[in-house]
Amino acid sequence: MIFLRVMKTMKMKNWIATVCFGVLSSQSAFACTPPLMESAYFGSTEMMSEELTARIREDVRKNHYTVIEYRVGSSYFPLVKKGDTVYLNGKPLAKKEDSFWYLGHGFYQFNHEVFFMDEHIGAYPTDGTVIAYEEDRSATKKPDTWPANSMWCSISVHANKLEASNGLRFEKLVYDN
Incomplete structure (x- = not known):
């Protein structure tokens, strides 16, 4: 008899845990x-x-x-x-x-090497040019193919890019939110 009560209690706890997990993982529970x-x-x-x-x-x-x-x-x-x-x-x-120049958008030259926020990219061109710039990649509009009744959160993201005259090209996606 006690064994049956324990089993019923365990089943009830598992059922509650399953329902709570389902609710928390459903689309309606997610928020931006x-x-x-x-x-x-x-x-x-x-x-x-x-x-x-x-x-x-x-x-x-x-x-x-x-x-x-x-x-x-x-x-x-x-x-x-x-x-x-x-x-x-x-x-x-x-x-x-040390030899240090800030190139912009997170890129810098340190001792004749190019880095992005402590990530080594390559050699700095000795007699060349380097351009660092930003390109917006934000998804602000909900796509037409987005499922109905699903929450949409816009993502603010941009690409920090570097191009050098020695052929070095680098792109890093940076999430703003």
Whole structure:
């Protein structure tokens, strides 16, 4: 008798768990998630907030730092020059004696090599040109083939592109939300 009650209770718990899982994984349970904006300005990754923004701006103003790049994707203040050192996401990247040029859109030249946010791309052309630019790839309109009764969330995405005269070409998709 006790065994049957335990089995009925277990079946009921499994049924409840199955129904809850079904509801949570259904299309109606999904919602557009807000972007996860973050910064590693002080060395560790923190979620962006008004308080953190105020602390960063006060630190920049007080210490006369230079913000090289304000935002790349969902990362705020990723490249900052503090004194004679350039920091990438709170970690030292280049010192005064290093060869460093910021090319824009997350691309930089460091000791004659090209990088995108700490990702090595290739050699910098010695006597050539390099162009870094951004191309919008956002999907703001719901496609005609989108299933009926399904939620649509627009995705803000762009491609950061680099083209060099030595044939080097690189494209990185950057999600803004």
